[in-house]
Amino acid sequence: MRLKKFFKLLLAVLMCVVLGNPFYAQAAITLTSNASGTYDGYYYELWKDSGNTTMTVDTGGRFSCQWSNINNALFRTGKKFSTAWDQLGTVKITYSATYNPNGNSYLCIYGWSRNPLVEFYIVESWGSWRPPGATSLGTVTIDGGTYDIYKTTRVNQPSIEGTTTFDQYWSVRTSKRTSGTVTVTDHFKAWAAKGLNLGTIDQITLCVEGYQSSGSANITQNTFSITSSDSTTSTKIECENMTLSGPYASKITNPFNGIGLYANGDKASTTVNFSASRNYTFKLRGCGNNNNLASVDLYIDGQKKGTFYYQGTYPWEAPVENVYVSAGSHKVEIVVNADNGTWDVYADYLLIQ
Incomplete structure (x- = not known):
């Protein structure tokens, strides 16, 4: 009887250890080719057109990635939406990363809107080239940093709606960083003030992109917070x-x-x-x-x-x-x-x- 009680107690302790530890609940997943899905409440995607890629998706929106001999590759985790940009409330992302690009690459907040179809970037750091190679429409100070605003156009390129022509909106920091908080909604408003209006937001993600380069990154924090729209105060x-x-x-x-x-x-x-x-x-x-x-x-x-x-x-x-x-x-x-x-x-x- 005592032996049976001991084994029952041991089993109960082991179950508590396993079930009480979130890392036992879901093991990280590893991708090497194009794939997307949902993991621990975060949308994830690996997209490339060619080359060698590895992406390991972990809990809480964290991920690591490596790439080499690529033409273009994007690694990202975040949230999916189907809401007009000005109805989302205030979206903030607090992140930290170890970022080691070798050549052209971006560490950024990345996403898409529909109606109009727009690809957007809030670039926090970059590799050998500061994007996007256009004329700045002006600067804005958000979260203590200064960003240049740009608009560019892609002609007959891949998008979330197939190969087509679409605009890109950009906020690019004047100095690099690899950790901090990004108030995404403030960038949407700054673009709108320049006449760059978004439509229905499809996704907002923390993204590492590489272009004709190699490198690695480890996203150690990717925390989304969304609060209701500012109450009207006068x-x-x-x-x-x-x-x-x-x-x-x-x-x-x-x-x-x-x-x-x-x-x-x-x-x-x-x-x-x-x-x-x-x-x-x-x-x-x-x-x-x-x-x-x-x-x-x-x-x-x-x-x-x-x-x-x-x-x-x-x-x-x-x-x-x-x-x-x-x-x-x-x-x-x-x-x-x-x-x-x-x-x-x-x-x-x-x-x-």
Whole structure:
């Protein structure tokens, strides 16, 4: 009886060890040719057109890979979606990697959208050549790093919808790194601010790509976090509390407590601390002094972002929508530039949402 009890106890201990250790639940899988699937909640794919490749997929989105004598090869793990990019919420990837390219290669966040079909890259590090060999559309600072934004076009090339022509959107760091957090959604917004709009997101992955090169990489962390879309919060700035300048700009008490802008060059300015890098809506409550069409321009850090329009003497919140602003302090100005002597503008408050 005692012996039976001992063996039962031993069996129970062994089962706890096996079932309690997640690495016993799923063993890593190794790929050498084109394959895709789902493993431990992560989508994975190895794609190549030729050459020698090995990819070992582990738990938690981790993987290692080696390549040689290739033309083009991609190794990646991440998440699949079927959601419009601006409905995903905030997607962040925290990663770390040992990255050893020999020749042309990228360590990047990589994915696709449909309608429009777009291949996109957020390049964190690279090998012998910094992609993509195009003219930068400008820079953006996200997660403490500076990225150049690019758009390129691929003609009759492989895609998730077969061989076709499609655009590529790029954010490429100005300095390399192999670990950190990437707020993917902020890059989507920065591209949209340049007119580079995505559609329905098909996949977002952490990717190692090689092109006519050799190398190896070991992804030791690949943590996705997705939070719901930012709740709508508002910052209200009373115009009479802004700094006034120009030939005639002044405070008023009728038809409300605010300011009057009477001629070209009249402006009101303030500094605003934006808590997040995203698209904002600006609403300027105001009106004209008659039924002629009046306008006031919105500037952020000296760059015109849009125009508020008024017609009539009844106050309303004129909007300027989808203005991308990066997190941090920025100078915000409202300026009269189109006065032709037939109207004036009264401004009550500026609402930022």
